[in-house]
Amino acid sequence: MALNIVEKIWQQHVVNQQEGFPDVLAIDFALLHEVTSAQAFQMLGDRGLGVHDPRRFLATIDHSIPTRSDRQRITDPQARAQIAALRENCQRQQITLCEPDSGGQGIVHVIGPELGITQPGMTLVCGDSHTATHGAFGALAFGIGTSTLAHVMATGALLMNRPGIMQVAFHGELPQGVYAKDMILRLIADIGIDGATGHVIEYTGQAVRDLSMEQRMTLCNMSIECGAVAGLVAPDETTFRYLKGRPYAPPDAQWQQAVEHWQSRASDPGCGYDKTVTVDIRQLTPMISWGTNPEQSIAIDQRIPNGPGSDQAALNYVGLKEAQSLTGVPVDWAFVGSCTNGRIEDLRVVASILNQKTIAPHVTMYVVPGSEAVRQQAIEEGLDQIITRAGADFRMPGCSMCLGMNDDQVPAGARCISTTNRNFIGRQGTGSITHLASPATVAMSAVAGHITTQLTTMNQQEAS
Numbered sequence: 001m002a003l004n005i006v007e008k009i010w011q012q013h014v015v016n017q018q019e020g021f022p023d024v025l026a027i028d029f030a031l032l033h034e035v036t037s038a039q040a041f042q043m044l045g046d047r048g049l050g051v052h053d054p055r056r057f058l059a060t061i062d063h064s065i066p067t068r069s070d071r072q073r074i075t076d077p078q079a080r081a082q083i084a085a086l087r088e089n090c091q092r093q094q095i096t097l098c099e100p101d102s103g104g105q106g107i108v109h110v111i112g113p114e115l116g117i118t119q120p121g122m123t124l125v126c127g128d129s130h131t132a133t134h135g136a137f138g139a140l141a142f143g144i145g146t147s148t149l150a151h152v153m154a155t156g157a158l159l160m161n162r163p164g165i166m167q168v169a170f171h172g173e174l175p176q177g178v179y180a181k182d183m184i185l186r187l188i189a190d191i192g193i194d195g196a197t198g199h200v201i202e203y204t205g206q207a208v209r210d211l212s213m214e215q216r217m218t219l220c221n222m223s224i225e226c227g228a229v230a231g232l233v234a235p236d237e238t239t240f241r242y243l244k245g246r247p248y249a250p251p252d253a254q255w256q257q258a259v260e261h262w263q264s265r266a267s268d269p270g271c272g273y274d275k276t277v278t279v280d281i282r283q284l285t286p287m288i289s290w291g292t293n294p295e296q297s298i299a300i301d302q303r304i305p306n307g308p309g310s311d312q313a314a315l316n317y318v319g320l321k322e323a324q325s326l327t328g329v330p331v332d333w334a335f336v337g338s339c340t341n342g343r344i345e346d347l348r349v350v351a352s353i354l355n356q357k358t359i360a361p362h363v364t365m366y367v368v369p370g371s372e373a374v375r376q377q378a379i380e381e382g383l384d385q386i387i388t389r390a391g392a393d394f395r396m397p398g399c400s401m402c403l404g405m406n407d408d409q410v411p412a413g414a415r416c417i418s419t420t421n422r423n424f425i426g427r428q429g430t431g432s433i434t435h436l437a438s439p440a441t442v443a444m445s446a447v448a449g450h451i452t453t454q455l456t457t458m459n460q461q462e463a464s
């Protein structure tokens with residue numbers, strides 16, 4: 001029988017199945033961060049339980065760590081407590097913790113793939129809603145709550161009813177200057193914030209095959225924003241090439257065998273899905289959000305909806321009007337980073353736009369690498385120099401301005417164009433206004449000082 005990738009991974013990992021009860025699914029790996037792990041460790045401690053196999057866990061510090069150069073000096077008492085608790089818990093349970101300045105620290109969804117932990121056909125969990133990012137490798141990756149995390153820690157298994165499986169088929173080639181970020185914003189705008197509820201999405205189509213691993217991660221990252229429980233892309237040569245030689249990847253002697261297994265995980269021709277959605281991207285232009293959830297996004301050449309699709313409360317919050325064009329709306333802040341778009345390719349795109357330019361004087365721009373490895377790579381390529389020369393701030397790795405949980409916050413009333421994944425009310429700081437877009441759109445807008453997808457040819461540097 002022809003099976004899709006999710007059915008295959010599920011079948012291989014189910015350890016118990018009983019009518020009327022959730023399936024018991026073996027979990028290959030769990031990633032931890034400082035915000036959601038403390039209570040899970042506490043629950044284990046309360047019952048005198050240990051972590052069942054510490055080699056299948058890895059922890060990092062990302063949400064609450066400052067991104068200034070002296071980031072080890074943490075002034076916020078809550079952040080300090082979270083980080084101290086993670087250190088203590090990892091030490092007690094013998095879990096590897098990627099410490100700041102070890103070379104391995106970064107956002108949990110950036111370092112997992114970078115280290116080669118995330119592999120095709122595996123099951124992976126993290127107490128974080130953007131865990132679907134790892135699906136880019138053909139892994140079944142779920143964001144789970146804290147008590148579920150405690151259960152996985154103790155048993156290595158997850159109780160779950162098998163979700164529906166939805167195919168999102170991208171039709172056509174991705175036009176020049178349009179990115180995975182635009183593809184996923186288009187999908188969410190089309191199907192809505194609950195369009196994939198209860199489903200795992202498999203992204204298919206030649207355009208997906210043509211994406212780099214970084215772009216596939218961007219695509220899968222936002223699956224949760226249309227309600228999906230996970231999102232994935234079947235593994236192929238691009239996946240294998242990315243993984244080869246990474247610290248946790250299979251060594252040379254086992255490589256061929258691993259690749260053959262991974263290849264066998266891809267969906268069979270003629271397999272079925274519970275639901276299929278097609279997105280035509282032949283004419284896709286850069287996308288941007290206008291409201292207070294990611295569904296409220298439009299193509300840059302469209303106007304904010306007037307009538308159906310409009311949302312007066314959202315418009316009041318963001319200070320915009322029905323039927324208004326977003327092009328030309330002034331921005332105060334520009335943010336490049338996060339587990340959506342804080343990888344080396346994103347920084348390369350940004351640097352290529354900022355090269356020989358300066359950002360508009362009224363704009364504050366943060367460029368925050370997703371990990372220490374991304375930062376190091378960017379420095380080796382001289383991207384930090386280009387970014388700094390343009391007047392942007394090239395900072396230390398972390399979640400940063402993606403959510404107002406650390407020192408990096410957009411001030412109340414300020415408008416930020418951002419490469420992140422959520423534009424919820426107050427997401428980047430109390431009273432902050434967020435417009436979601438690709439790194440290219442963010443960089444071009446920072447130079448122009450207003451929302452645009454055109455590279456301003458004349459600016460301060462050239463004029464002087």
Ligand SMILES: CC(C)[C@H](C(=O)O)[C@@H](O)C(=O)O
Pocket residue numbers: 035036063127128129130403
């Ligand atoms: C803090 C954490 C629990 C949260 C999540 O689960 O996603 C955060 O990463 C986010 O992006 O909102």
Ligand code: SF4
Pocket residue numbers: 062063107108109128130338339340398399402403420421
């Ligand atoms: S970068 Fe943002 S979305 Fe990603 S894990 Fe951190 S806070 Fe969540």
